[in-house]
Amino acid sequence: MTRVIGELPGIIYPPGGIATEFPYTANSDDVMYMELALEEAAISLEQGDMPVGAVLVNSDGDVWSAHATEKNTNRISGHAERNVIDKYNIDTGILALTGLQMYVTFEPCVGCAHAIDQGELGALFIALERSKLAEAPAEKFGGSQLIRHRNINMRQVLTDSPRTLMVVTGLEQEASIELFQKKYNRDHGIVSVPLLRRSRRGHQNATD
């Protein structure tokens, strides 16, 4: 049974108009889908990519999920959002994302926002906004070293659009921050990895 979880900031981007803010009532299904996206994000972290995962859900509750593969597959377009859109398009043969909901662990880049807009997605749920990470304290993420501030972002794309999209932010935000913290620690040689992971890495080195 779907349970109400709490209110999160929601924004409706109307066609070419002024965005309207409203409180979105999140439910346990929203959390479940975002948790799946976070599981995907953890895979991309393991594979050396930015920890970003994305999930698409249609009105029947069918689910598609993917993670960032940019570095792992050497593809500039290998962002989680575009990977999951690719999966959906190929699997269903349907081009448009009309009526679908996307759950993504990090705010989409301008390129992915454009794909989301072009696809006519219905609703977008974001765990962690780019500005939240860029403004993180230096002792946590080295200031904006991990993610730089951008003057051009998703909001301009959506404000300029002839389509309507609902965006909800902050769903499972702390879990997404935790993954970025792991990414930052790894990139900077800050050791806080569990024993299991250490031994697995040791095993790989021994057999490589």
Ligand SMILES: [Zn+2]
């Ligand atoms: Zn992107």
